[in-house]
Amino acid sequence: xxxxxxxxxxxxxxxxxxxxxxxxxxxxxxxxxxxxxxxxxxxxxxxxxxxxxxxxxxxxxxxxxxxxxxxxxxxxxxxxxxxxxxxxxxxxxxxxxxxxxxxxxxxxxxxxxxxxxxxxxxxxxxxxxxxxxxxxxxxxxxxxxxxxxxxxxxxxxxxxxxxxxxxxxxxxxxxxxxxxxxxxxxxxxxxxxxxxxxxxxxxxxxxxxxxxxx
Numbered sequence: 001x002x003x004x005x006x007x008x009x010x011x012x013x014x015x016x017x018x019x020x021x022x023x024x025x026x027x028x029x030x031x032x033x034x035x036x037x038x039x040x041x042x043x044x045x046x047x048x049x050x051x052x053x054x055x056x057x058x059x060x061x062x063x064x065x066x067x068x069x070x071x072x073x074x075x076x077x078x079x080x081x082x083x084x085x086x087x088x089x090x091x092x093x094x095x096x097x098x099x100x101x102x103x104x105x106x107x108x109x110x111x112x113x114x115x116x117x118x119x120x121x122x123x124x125x126x127x128x129x130x131x132x133x134x135x136x137x138x139x140x141x142x143x144x145x146x147x148x149x150x151x152x153x154x155x156x157x158x159x160x161x162x163x164x165x166x167x168x169x170x171x172x173x174x175x176x177x178x179x180x181x182x183x184x185x186x187x188x189x190x191x192x193x194x195x196x197x198x199x200x201x202x203x204x205x206x207x208x209x210x211x212x213x214x
Contacts, residue, residue: 055096059170059206062089067134071181071202075139080193084183087132087143090168090204091176097209098171102162103153104203111196117157119189121198125153125165128178143180158183158200170206 062068070086078084092098105123107114113121129147136142152165169175181202 056094057208058094060093073139078185080189081187082185086181092170098206100207101165102205107198111198113198121158122184123158124155126180
């Protein structure tokens with residue numbers, strides 16, 4: 001069959017011609033959509049800022065060698081019935097209150113002086129409401145309290161782990177406690193405890209207060 005002649009003044013569009021027209025139409029729609037995106041859009045913003053800072057948890061002993069920290073002073077020549085007294089200050093020098101303060105004592109080297117829980121060294125810790133009055137010469141110190149005395153740790157074997165020290169002023173930021181450690185060599189100690197030596201270390205752990213809203 002032959003092609004149908006075109007009406008006068010008009011040209012027939014074949015398949016290719018229709019595709020061209022459809023493509024031009026698609027371009028026209030895309031151009032119109034792109035043109036719509038150039039219109040202005042209303043916007044608004046706001047902001048705020050704040051500074052957050054963490055607190056500090058610090059617990060400290062007094063100056064070593066002074067009456068505020070005699071824990072480093074050695075003692076020798078002990079016999080059953082002897083006592084050793086050492087004063088020390090414990091302070092909360094951080095910015096936050098504490099939930100607890102715990103004492104851990106260790107020995108290295110160790111001996112029956114610290115491993116024998118009955119006949120070995122026994123300790124007690126007392127607090128004075130004011131600074132202790134020190135007398136005697138090193139290392140044979142003794143102390144009296146010009147205020148009120150409170151027992152923080154009752155008598156027990158010298159080696160302890162994470163022993164809670166209740167009722168301390170140092171639980172509060174900027175608080176300080178005037179403390180006295182007394183070590184006693186029991187009168188029941190037998191000959192097996194002669195000529196021995198133990199090096200004791202006292203470690204204090206301050207734990208932060210509970211979390212709260214700020």
